[in-house]
Amino acid sequence: MPDPVAVLCVLVLLGAANGSPILAKKLLRDRFAAPLxxxxILWDGRPLFGASKTIRGFLVSIVVTALVAVLLGYDWSLGALFGAASLAGDLLSSFLKRRLGLWLHDQASGLDQIPEALVPTLLLRNELGLSAGGIAVTVVAFVILALVLSRLLFALRIRDRPY
Structure with a gap:
C-alpha cells in the first residue's frame, strides 16, 4: 500500500513545479520569456522544444518547488532537483511532440503529463519515500488532477487554453 502522505507531498511538489510557470506567465506576461x-530549429524543420518553454518558467519552477519542499519538511535542494527533474520530463514531452509533428499547445493526453510526473518520482523515489506502487498512484493522480485543474484554471482565465 503506497504511503498516502508521501503521495500527497509529491503531488504538491508536482503542482508547484508545473503550476508556477503558468502563474509566472500570467503575472509577468512576456517579460523574461526568452525561449529555453x-x-x-532541428533537422526536421521543427523547434527543439517550442516558444512556450522559457528560461523564466524553468527558473521560477525550480525556485518555487524548492520553497514548497522546505514548507513540506524536505531540504530545499531536493525541491530544486525535483523541479528541475519535472521540467526535464516536460521538455522531453515537448521534444517528442515536436518530432511527432504536434505543434505548440496541441494536446497529447498522457504525453503532456506522464513524463513530468514520472521523471522526478523515479529519480527521487528513495528520498521521497515512494514505492513502485506509490509512483504509479502519484502519476495516475497527477494526470487526472492536471486535466481537471487545467480546465478550472482556463475557466478562471489563468491558463490560455485547457488541456
Missing part, C-alpha cells in the same frame, strides 16, 4: 531552446 533559444529558438533552435
Amino acid at each position: 531552446d533559444g529558438g533552435t
Whole structure:
C-alpha cells in the first residue's frame, strides 16, 4: 500500500513545479520569456522544444518547488532537483511532440503529463519515500488532477487554453 502522505507531498511538489510557470506567465506576461531552446530549429524543420518553454518558467519552477519542499519538511535542494527533474520530463514531452509533428499547445493526453510526473518520482523515489506502487498512484493522480485543474484554471482565465 503506497504511503498516502508521501503521495500527497509529491503531488504538491508536482503542482508547484508545473503550476508556477503558468502563474509566472500570467503575472509577468512576456517579460523574461526568452525561449529555453533559444529558438533552435532541428533537422526536421521543427523547434527543439517550442516558444512556450522559457528560461523564466524553468527558473521560477525550480525556485518555487524548492520553497514548497522546505514548507513540506524536505531540504530545499531536493525541491530544486525535483523541479528541475519535472521540467526535464516536460521538455522531453515537448521534444517528442515536436518530432511527432504536434505543434505548440496541441494536446497529447498522457504525453503532456506522464513524463513530468514520472521523471522526478523515479529519480527521487528513495528520498521521497515512494514505492513502485506509490509512483504509479502519484502519476495516475497527477494526470487526472492536471486535466481537471487545467480546465478550472482556463475557466478562471489563468491558463490560455485547457488541456
